[in-house]
Amino acid sequence: MSNLLKSAPEELKLLQKIQDRVLWLSTRMIDYANRERENLDGLKVGGHQASSASMVSIMTALYFNFLDKEDRVSIKPHAAPVFHAIQYLLGNLDKKYLKELRTAGGLQSYPSRTKDPDQVDFSTGSVGLGAVAPLFAAVTRRYVDAHFGKRPDSRFIAIIGDAELDEGNIWEALADPATNALGNVMWIVDFNRQSLDRVIPGVRIKQWRSQFEAAGWHVREIKYGSKLENVFSIDGSAPFKKWFDDIPNEQYQSLFGLSPSEARKRFLEGAHEGTEKFLRQFDDEELFEILTDLGGHNLQSLLEGFHACDAVTDRPSVLFAYTIKGWHLPIAGNPRNHSAQISGKQIDDLRAQLQLKIEDEWARFEPGSAEDSLCRARGVTLSRSSKAVEINAQIPASTTAKIGAKASTQEVFGRVLTEISRDESLRPYLVSTAPDVATSTNLGGFINRLGVFNHADRRRWNEDPMLKWAEGPQGQHIELGISEMNLFSLLGQLGLSGDISDQPLIPIGTVYDPFVLRGLDAFIYSVYSGAKFIVTGTPSGITLAPEGGAHQSTITPSVGIELPGVVLIEPAYGRALDWLLCDAIAHVAGNKVDTTPDLRPNELAFYFRLTTRSIDQTPFQEALQRIGEATIRTQVLAGAYRLVDGRSNIRSEDGQFAPVVHLVGCGAVMPEVLEAARDLADEGVVAHVIDITSPGRLYGSWQRTLKQGIRTANTPSFPGALRTVFAERAPIVSVHDSSSHALAWLGSALGMPQVAMGVDSFGQSGNIPDLYKLHDLSSGSIVNGALAALSLNS
């Protein structure tokens, strides 16, 4: 790692030249996309020149001096053009991409791990989430180092906008003891005092400083540039310095839109006594330069700040770098500059000012020049060799977990996980996490076996025979405080551990199902970033009867079905859950077992929606006998199987002309569905019962065949999973302890009328029979639903 602390003026000068080129390329990239590239739809392409310019100095100092190849960096979303300009200069991005900002297949508007052509460590875009990603990556690295041996040192760095600090998830992340004492974490706040709409009111720095310090962070500021520092060293400067520190953001920021003489007057409004007199020694132009000389654009100060943070190894650091939004552009500091772009004339002026010609405006530095040599050398220093580490374990297709005659899926989940953890080839890779709900989601047995992770050994003060939570570096459960945002942020980074820490893991998180929505943005973020993990939402639905409306989830299945990369799994029976969980573990581990590959493209996260309702397992056993284990298992994994063949329930002489209906149940409602099927059989109706084990996978396969048909202009084929299970053409009743909408597409998929039954209002406390009655999920209602479906078909 090179170090400028001993001040090498030539290298600083080189960095300044590189910084100018980064400013130019990032600004021009946005300009080209908006003014010159052919525009087919009339939409403004957009891009953020001011937010980018604000970060040019910070990122030049990082990439062209400070960083090492092991470091991992998250970039403020609106500085994506700066990142790509740097990657281009380092030799990691083809020139053609500079003209492809915000095109399909080109550079993404915000850094994307999965879509950008250059190597992005952390996706960003939804502010706050990218900021905490390196913190959770550092938590993951600490875990990996403790379990699999020390990796080369990495620094986990986030460069974030100051307004990102308004996002609550930042403070949730900081506050959790799981993120404590990570000396390899550094956040650099691009402190330009502006957000999207406005100048951030008042002076927030004091509050933020104390919030970080209260969370145990080391805080530094880089506030003054060298001109300001020089002025502060003059005798009598104290009142000026004090006023410079106290002036409210809005007043300071308004200076940028003024002429130098107006700026002096504005700055002096409300100034401490003595300021005006002290500043008389500078003419207006000089004073303007002094007042706008902030430390976040001083490369030497930045490097000193980075190294000072490096030296603090017992806790994370945050560095507030005072910057100017739109630095060195005509829109600098303008409160309305967030989406503003400079004009063609201003681009021409900037090009001339930076001594570039139109012919070589996109070029890298001249080969053989000092700048070129530095760029090449840094390109080499930062180039990473990819190590493809794999999980070497035999993943079983099922476990020997005991499943009682009556069992709930939540209970079986805990058992299966405990069984799996007995497999020594698999055990090391399992890591669980929960936001203070580990015991109430049945992770207790697993944790008793594998312990709680803590980077230091912890004494146990309570000897609880049921809860043997030994805490120490070998524990495999990471316990979090109640923050579902933290749960999904951590799951995401655990799920990227193979890529970021060269050690794949099998992360398993649990959460009460209704509160999945509380962490939804981080859930989406993690899957968007390409993370693989398992999450279990349990208990779910109104089946959590006595807990009442505030704990009853209704829209979560829709979320699970609709999120790209997520597979919603909601089995009713224990054995089916066992197969599905083993299969999900195999998939997360990267081992494909026993499944047809085209059933499962793009599956990253497996979302199990479970319940505490104990149900009779006999019907599943009967179906298993009837269908055969190999076939039923394939069907369960594909998303559905026929639990009851309705024809076997009615007298054969009635069968030929009897009306036929498909009763489709998902999850905890199965006993009511089965009862309705029996009642219908008594009435001479053939009621086949279909158990949907994975609405997500079933929907996905239907959509894939549809799209295939649309793309090839052919009649879509009927997805295999639906074809075999829905063997007869008959109307459908779907029953689900969730919004009725979640399964309401089945009729379309099968080309048959459907009555979709579910929970479409807020819940309340009660017992299961009462609540099912209240929401029309009782067997009587299902029978009526079937009659309605039959009448729709006539």
Ligand SMILES: Cc1ncc(C[n+]2csc(CCOP(=O)(O)OP(=O)(O)O)c2C)c(N)n1
């Ligand atoms: C979660 C979320 N909410 C809102 C936005 C829209 N948005 C984009 S940038 C921005 C302001 C960011 O200000 P700051 O972080 O200070 O960055 P700057 O542009 O000043 O560098 C907002 C509100 C977003 N990207 N993500």
Ligand SMILES: [Mg+2]
């Ligand atoms: Mg800002």
